[in-house]
Amino acid sequence: MKLVTLGVFSAVQLFVGQASAVEFDARAQLVDVTRKHQFQPPGVGDLRGPCPALNALANHGFIPHNGIATIDEIVNASMNVFGLGYDLAHLAAIYGTAMSVSTDLSHMSIGGPAPLGSTPANSSVILLVNPGGLDTTHAAFEHDCSATRIDKYIADNGDASTMSLDLFKDLYYRQQGLPDEQVDYNLAIMNDHRMQRTIDSENQNPNFFISPFAGLMHIGASHGLVWQCFSNHSAKYPEGRLDRETLMSFYGVERSHEFVGEHLIYKPGWEQIPVEWYRRALSDPYTALHTSDDLLAAASQHPDLIDKYSMGGNVNGVNTFTVLEADSLTNGAYKRSELRNDHNLVCLGLIAGLLLSPEYLREYYVDYEHNVWPTLMMRLPPLFTDLNCKGVDSVEPRLLDMYPGYNMSLPHNIWRA
Ligand code: HEM
Ligand SMILES: *[C@@H]1O[C@H](CO)[C@@H](O)[C@H](O)[C@H]1NC(C)=O
Ligand SMILES: *[C@@H]1O[C@H](CO)[C@@H](O)[C@H](O)[C@H]1NC(C)=O
Ligand SMILES: *[C@@H]1O[C@H](CO)[C@@H](O)[C@H](O)[C@H]1NC(C)=O
Ligand SMILES: *[C@@H]1O[C@H](CO)[C@@H](O)[C@H](O)[C@H]1NC(C)=O
Numbered sequence: 100m101k102l103v104t105l106g107v108f109s110a111v112q113l114f115v116g117q118a119s120a121v122e123f124d125a126r127a128q129l130v131d132v133t134r135k136h137q138f139q140p141p142g143v144g145d146l147r148g149p150c151p152a153l154n155a156l157a158n159h160g161f162i163p164h165n166g167i168a169t170i171d172e173i174v175n176a177s178m179n180v181f182g183l184g185y186d187l188a189h190l191a192a193i194y195g196t197a198m199s200v201s202t203d204l205s206h207m208s209i210g211g212p213a214p215l216g217s218t219p220a221n222s223s224v225i226l227l228v229n230p231g232g233l234d235t236t237h238a239a240f241e242h243d244c245s246a247t248r249i250d251k252y253i254a255d256n257g258d259a260s261t262m263s264l265d266l267f268k269d270l271y272y273r274q275q276g277l278p279d280e281q282v283d284y285n286l287a288i289m290n291d292h293r294m295q296r297t298i299d300s301e302n303q304n305p306n307f308f309i310s311p312f313a314g315l316m317h318i319g320a321s322h323g324l325v326w327q328c329f330s331n332h333s334a335k336y337p338e339g340r341l342d343r344e345t346l347m348s349f350y351g352v353e354r355s356h357e358f359v360g361e362h363l364i365y366k367p368g369w370e371q372i373p374v375e376w377y378r379r380a381l382s383d384p385y386t387a388l389h390t391s392d393d394l395l396a397a398a399s400q401h402p403d404l405i406d407k408y409s410m411g412g413n414v415n416g417v418n419t420f421t422v423l424e425a426d427s428l429t430n431g432a433y434k435r436s437e438l439r440n441d442h443n444l445v446c447l448g449l450i451a452g453l454l455l456s457p458e459y460l461r462e463y464y465v466d467y468e469h470n471v472w473p474t475l476m477m478r479l480p481p482l483f484t485d486l487n488c489k490g491v492d493s494v495e496p497r498l499l500d501m502y503p504g505y506n507m508s509l510p511h512n513i514w515r516a
């Protein structure tokens with residue numbers, strides 16, 4: 100598959116965010132959760148899924164409460180409420196919509212399949228399968244070794260979207276014993292947690308797989324986002340500090356005092372934006388450049404995250420992790436030895452991810468080449484200009500077939516099963 104359309108990225112005017120001292124503006128950063136944005140737990144039929152941020156947005160009416168939202172609604176709310184960058188908000192919402200099997204390439208379910216008839220049809224979008232949602236994007240977007248979700252192929256009923264309270268506790272108790280005012284679930288903590296989650300997956304999940312986009316880029320990004328976008332910001336901590344209460348709130352966890360000692364309970368889908376919570380500075384949105392920095396910082400703290408677990412998976416049962424070589428995947432454009440240079444980690448994740456996306460899209464949409472692909476490409480922001488990514492002419496999808504966790508995620512194998 101040739102990526103002939105990469106040029107459109109540079110044709111669009113660039114949105115540049117410069118790193119500078121982060122400011123704090125209480126009035127601009129306070130997120131109003133009163134009145135129409137008051138917390139309302141999901142009711143029967145409301146969809147919630149693997150992303151705690153989107154679940155919280157739906158619970159507070161920043162996107163529709165039923166969990167079916169348009170690209171524009173998701174982009175707007177992610178940027179305004181969480182300070183996600185223009186680039187990543189568009190990438191996630193547009194790519195997520197395409198991978199969710201959307202009836203109109205605009206509406207997306209943030210959880211399980213959108214019920215038939217719940218989203219508008221578009222006569223130029225003809226589906227080969229029933230509409231899905233973020234829950235059905237395994238290996239394309241939803242990934243293994245998540246911070247708090249169990250890997251799809253070892254989860255009860257294949258549910259990789261509902262949180263595992265045990266995994267949450269693994270994270271939560273990483274600050275055990277620290278006085279409340281010192282607690283901060285910062286990047287170093289998230290990197291340690293990610294390293295452990297990766298080793299757990301290799302040891303426990305015979306179908307563990309780290310794909311280029313959902314894996315190389317998104318695993319690191321989604322761990323980093325916990326601190327980057329759930330932190331409470333203040334004059335004292337303009338870059339944010341994430342304490343126990345705020346972490347719990349964004350994960351739908353409460354303390355029960357029914358028993359002696361601390362007892363945590365989880366209400367699935369009850370992710371809540373805390374009262375008097377201050378988001379990231381809107382002058383410092385979380386962009387792909389930040390992701391690049393976070394992935395590199397994680398790799399310097401735990402070199403194995405790149406040297407051993409960049410991309411690839413178990414090939415023959417647990418503890419058989421085999422690297423998917425960047426060199427072979429990209430015909431030499433990206434080399435394993437150069438993954439730490441420039442923004443190569445994010446670039447490779449993005450480009451290889453987009454080049455592999457037809458492996459799913461062509462089985463979801465009739466003639467994806469003439470509707471989904473151009474829609475994806477035209478609407479995506481100029482990601483690669485900002486990152487100065489080296490281009491890739493083509494990738495070889497068949498290199499991934501050796502990984503059962505990839506093979507199982509392909510639509511035709513799901514239907515056959
Ligand atoms: C722009 C639209 C967004 C889409 C389409 C999206 C999609 C997803 C998906 C598919 C996952 C599952 C990955 C996994 O397997 O763990 C996920 C996880 C996650 N997302 Fe989002 N997301 C979006 C925005 C955000 C924002 C604004 C934040 C800000 C905090 C965020 C934070 C997270 C976190 C922390 C996780 C990891 C959950 C865990 O395992 O604990 N996402 N997201
Ligand atoms: C965009 O977000 C702002 C702030 O959350 C909200 O007031 C506005 O209604 C949103 N607009 C759309 C079109 O969703
Ligand atoms: C249908 O989708 C096409 C291509 O994705 C788009 O150009 C068009 O505006 C859409 N039509 C409606 C009515 O939304
Ligand atoms: C966020 O920080 C401010 C300033 O320290 C504090 O007043 C507020 O209660 C905090 N919000 C949360 C949700 O912890
Ligand atoms: C992929 O999965 C299918 C169906 O489960 C199986 O028949 C096939 O042998 C697998 N291919 C590889 C390369 O493992």
